[in-house]
Amino acid sequence: MTDLSVVIVSWNVADLLRRCLRSIVGDAAPERGTDLALPGTSWTYDIWVVDNASTDGSPEMVRREFPFVHLIANSDNLGFSAANNQAIASSEGTYVLLLNCDAEVMGNAIEMMLSHMEQHPDVGMLGPMLRYPDGTVQPSRRRFPTLATAYLESTLLQRWFPRNRVLGRYYVADVPDDVIQEVDWIVGACMMTRRQVVEQVGSLDSGFFMYSEELDWCYRIKQAGWKVVYLPAAEVVHHEGRSSEQVVPARHIHFQSSKVRFFRKHHGTVAGELLRLFLLGTYVFQLSEEGAKWLLGHKRRLRAERVRAYWQVLRSGLIEGRHEQDARCA
Numbered sequence: 001m002t003d004l005s006v007v008i009v010s011w012n013v014a015d016l017l018r019r020c021l022r023s024i025v026g027d028a029a030p031e032r033g034t035d036l037a038l039p040g041t042s043w044t045y046d047i048w049v050v051d052n053a054s055t056d057g058s059p060e061m062v063r064r065e066f067p068f069v070h071l072i073a074n075s076d077n078l079g080f081s082a083a084n085n086q087a088i089a090s091s092e093g094t095y096v097l098l099l100n101c102d103a104e105v106m107g108n109a110i111e112m113m114l115s116h117m118e119q120h121p122d123v124g125m126l127g128p129m130l131r132y133p134d135g136t137v138q139p140s141r142r143r144f145p146t147l148a149t150a151y152l153e154s155t156l157l158q159r160w161f162p163r164n165r166v167l168g169r170y171y172v173a174d175v176p177d178d179v180i181q182e183v184d185w186i187v188g189a190c191m192m193t194r195r196q197v198v199e200q201v202g203s204l205d206s207g208f209f210m211y212s213e214e215l216d217w218c219y220r221i222k223q224a225g226w227k228v229v230y231l232p233a234a235e236v237v238h239h240e241g242r243s244s245e246q247v248v249p250a251r252h253i254h255f256q257s258s259k260v261r262f263f264r265k266h267h268g269t270v271a272g273e274l275l276r277l278f279l280l281g282t283y284v285f286q287l288s289e290e291g292a293k294w295l296l297g298h299k300r301r302l303r304a305e306r307v308r309a310y311w312q313v314l315r316s317g318l319i320e321g322r323h324e325q326d327a328r329c330a
Helices: 014-025 058-065 080-090 109-119 147-152 156-160 165-170 195-201 213-223 248-267 269-295 300-316
Strands: 004-010 044-052 070-074 095-099 103-105 123-131 181-183 190-194 227-238
Touching: 004 014, 004 080, 004 109, 014 044, 014 058, 014 103, 044 058, 044 080, 058 070, 070 080, 095 109, 095 195, 109 123, 109 190, 109 227, 123 213, 147 156, 147 165, 147 248, 147 269, 156 269, 190 195, 195 213, 213 227, 213 248, 248 269, 248 300, 269 300
Parallel strands: 004 044, 004 095, 044 070, 123 227
Antiparallel strands: 095 190, 103 227, 123 190, 181 227
């Protein structure tokens, strides 16, 4: 049995996927059948790429340039959670690292994460510091959202009240980002867990097509008594949203409907339904606002695009399964 299984879900970002894989194995790619080992350690690992029906040649690139990678090429886009679960179920690593295809591992980040997990057997989930490509820190640690958080995060209210205590607490703004700390949950661009944890609490909830799946997973892991830890010494560059930005209306729909699903699942049907209706109301307002600006002749092309996007959100009703399924790396 290998020590670590690295799982990467990909959708139409072949160049970023190549960079992601190179950041793990280096420039000298091993031959097919060669055991993979982290440099300077006795730890072994394997890599699993699950491609969600890419049309940009991603599967062919993996087969050609990384023949040692275990490739699962889906004929349909199954979504982020379900695709990860495919590889989690097929792999055998004692530890499992979920890594976005638009992420690049810096230095010996994987070794540092494994060492921390080995030294702290009560840690069930571990996340590194994420950085944007320009080197600035990308916020990646969170407290669990309250209903107040849900009404504010990524809604009109956050636009109107960007600096507020509710979101400050949610984003852990009161704790420095260069300190090892126990948190409620971590952003899923890079997260390491134990096979033991997966066997105890289950894999990702495939009902989350994309977004909030890592929140739900960490919530279940914490409920089972494990710690979730942020390890800033390990660093990963994240080219955020490079898959999801290809389909803007779907990104809005998936993000908000996943938020509704989380609150319905963990806070009850009433809380979830009230949140869904509130969110739909914000899109009615935004559609009206953009339509008025279009009528006034202000940046008409931009306004028309936004009106179409918001109309698609409203047509979805923010109900799971009612919208076109397009997925991200993460």
